[in-house]
Amino acid sequence: MTTTDDILPRYVEIQRELEARIMSGAWPPGHRVPSEHELVELYGCSRMTVNKALSALANAGLILRRRRSGSFVASPKSQETVLEIHDIKAEILGTGKAYRFEILAREARRAGPEDAEHLGVAPDTQVLALTVRHFAAERPFVVEERLINLATVPAAKAEPFAAAPPGTWLLDRIAWTDAEHAIRAVSANAQTAARLDMARGGACLVVERRTWQAGEAITWVRLTYPGDRHRLVGRFNPGGLRPGAREGTKGA
Amino acid sequence: MTTTDDILPRYVEIQRELEARIMSGAWPPGHRVPSEHELVELYGCSRMTVNKALSALANAGLILRRRRSGSFVASPKSQETVLEIHDIKAEILGTGKAYRFEILAREARRAGPEDAEHLGVAPDTQVLALTVRHFAAERPFVVEERLINLATVPAAKAEPFAAAPPGTWLLDRIAWTDAEHAIRAVSANAQTAARLDMARGGACLVVERRTWQAGEAITWVRLTYPGDRHRLVGRFNPGGLRPGAREGTKGA
DNA sequence: GAGGCGATTATGTATAGACAATAAGAAAGG
DNA sequence: CCTTTCTTATTGTCTATACATAATCGCCTC
Numbered sequence: 422m423t424t425t426d427d428i429l430p431r432y433v434e435i436q437r438e439l440e441a442r443i444m445s446g447a448w449p450p451g452h453r454v455p456s457e458h459e460l461v462e463l464y465g466c467s468r469m470t471v472n473k474a475l476s477a478l479a480n481a482g483l484i485l486r487r488r489r490s491g492s493f494v495a496s497p498k499s500q501e502t503v504l505e506i507h508d509i510k511a512e513i514l515g516t517g518k519a520y521r522f523e524i525l526a527r528e529a530r531r532a533g534p535e536d537a538e539h540l541g542v543a544p545d546t547q548v549l550a551l552t553v554r555h556f557a558a559e560r561p562f563v564v565e566e567r568l569i570n571l572a573t574v575p576a577a578k579a580e581p582f583a584a585a586p587p588g589t590w591l592l593d594r595i596a597w598t599d600a601e602h603a604i605r606a607v608s609a610n611a612q613t614a615a616r617l618d619m620a621r622g623g624a625c626l627v628v629e630r631r632t633w634q635a636g637e638a639i640t641w642v643r644l645t646y647p648g649d650r651h652r653l654v655g656r657f658n659p660g661g662l663r664p665g666a667r668e669g670t671k672g673a
Numbered sequence: 674m675t676t677t678d679d680i681l682p683r684y685v686e687i688q689r690e691l692e693a694r695i696m697s698g699a700w701p702p703g704h705r706v707p708s709e710h711e712l713v714e715l716y717g718c719s720r721m722t723v724n725k726a727l728s729a730l731a732n733a734g735l736i737l738r739r740r741r742s743g744s745f746v747a748s749p750k751s752q753e754t755v756l757e758i759h760d761i762k763a764e765i766l767g768t769g770k771a772y773r774f775e776i777l778a779r780e781a782r783r784a785g786p787e788d789a790e791h792l793g794v795a796p797d798t799q800v801l802a803l804t805v806r807h808f809a810a811e812r813p814f815v816v817e818e819r820l821i822n823l824a825t826v827p828a829a830k831a832e833p834f835a836a837a838p839p840g841t842w843l844l845d846r847i848a849w850t851d852a853e854h855a856i857r858a859v860s861a862n863a864q865t866a867a868r869l870d871m872a873r874g875g876a877c878l879v880v881e882r883r884t885w886q887a888g889e890a891i892t893w894v895r896l897t898y899p900g901d902r903h904r905l906v907g908r909f910n911p912g913g914l915r916p917g918a919r920e921g922t923k924g925a
Numbered sequence: 926g927a928g929g930c931g932a933t934t935a936t937g938t939a940t941a942g943a944c945a946a947t948a949a950g951a952a953a954g955g
Numbered sequence: 956c957c958t959t960t961c962t963t964a965t966t967g968t969c970t971a972t973a974c975a976t977a978a979t980c981g982c983c984t985c
Contacts, residue, residue: 430938444850445887456965467940472966488966489948497844499757500882502854504907506752592752598696602754602907606858606878606900624858624876624900630752635697648858648876655756655854682968708935719970724936740936741978 431466436474443483443494450496454484482659502655506602506628509555509563509644510589518558522586525564525616526552529571529578539641540568541631547571549578551587554616561617563651567642574639591640599633606648617647624648683718688726695735695746702748706736734911754907758854758880761807761815761896762841770810774838777816777868778804781823781830791893792820793883799823801830803839806868813869815903819894826891843892851885858900869899876900 429437442448455463460471475492478484486492513520528550530536537544553565567587569577574595582590605627614621626646632639681689694700707715712723727744730736738744765772780802782788789796805817819839821829826847834842857879866873878898884891 444848446848450848458965470939486966488946489964491965497848499759499763500844500852500884501755501757502852504754504756504854504856506754508751596698596702596749597911599910600752600754600908602756602909603904604756604856604878604906605904606876606898608860608874608876608900622860622874624860626856626858626878646858648860652855652857654856656852657854658851659849710935722969738936739978740976741934743935
């Protein structure tokens, strides 16, 4: 079939063959996959090996397994995508442009109602509020409004954020366990327009993110991008198969 | 810890215990996980059982395994999120609102340069171009511009899309293997504003998606949402652990 | 001391067998 | 005909063992 030489583990071989039948549409959703016993005879290997292949497929959501009934090809449900939202500094440097940032505002304070709502903490919790502007090639790239929970990240209070912006600083320091993103579009108000060097009323892409570590709120951030200068891109294939093994996915 | 009764498989138990140590930060990135042999003695089970737990963790990206060296806690890298973009019909019905759609335009044609660019096919390929407006509770919810590759989905040509909108119809019929999304913000032009019952110049959230099956282009779609009425939400925790097992992630 | 070479350790893959849990279908009884 | 019970097919988990593979460590030679 493909160019893959046969030095693959047996279970991967089996997995890929079944996968190919499913992905090509030869086995449509609802089609019954041969039982483990049948596959054992077909491939001449032990049941554990077949089981490993089938379990992986089930894990990836390609098949559903029911005792006594057998395994069946699952029908894809939702259009899912994985958005990788990189650290801003890395993102800009990755495009080959010069990167710079400036801190527009900074205040350590007790969380007001709005802060508490954003960060998901009790009011009066100590927080550090920051407003940062990032530049790509000396052009405003994104405005970052951030709240850091000083109860969980006390070191932030004394940090000047001179060398690295708060996002990078946090990412180097805290291993987060949960994150929640919301993406929406808004019109630029006067302040935002001025900060981003764009027309007032122009469309902005807004990404809000909250991050937790083991249930404890770490930070909330709102990133406001000029809508005409930035877009988020994501790619997905169901079941997270070997990346780059396909070739048709290229595009403009 | 939690309320889970102990009727869990042995390997899941082991997996969760290790997971908890990693997620809590007790085992920081770079920390060495006990070897399979050590875990076998610790838990009093066979190596295969321990192996299953460790393999799952490695698979989820929580640990890295190197022969002879052992297993080590991995360090999380980028801010990733999984956006589930549901079928529009299902999405609206899921909110409890009445759903309706209307087809504003429909044309089967040979792909022009723009069509070819969007869909990623050769010019002059036969395509079906559709413009659909979706309503939630009789209010315009989103405008859908779609191209369907008739070379791969010939059945679409004769389909009236009376009962189900094209997105739902396709999803029921074609198992896609790859999808690519781009999200951006634009200002509504006169036509878009009229279609979405919003102010001209208002911010719109635009999601563009291309879908392939085994390298063959299936469809391209551009969804234009009124920015103030819609937002995309995604949640993520590294390693895709049991969903809903945590409680801190609630929010507005 | 530099370089190579074997021993050791840890993971990767595979086997054969066992019992449990589940659910579908068949048989028996009212 | 309906309900209950039995049988059986299929997946889920686990054990004990074996050999392969990779990489580190330390010894041995030069």
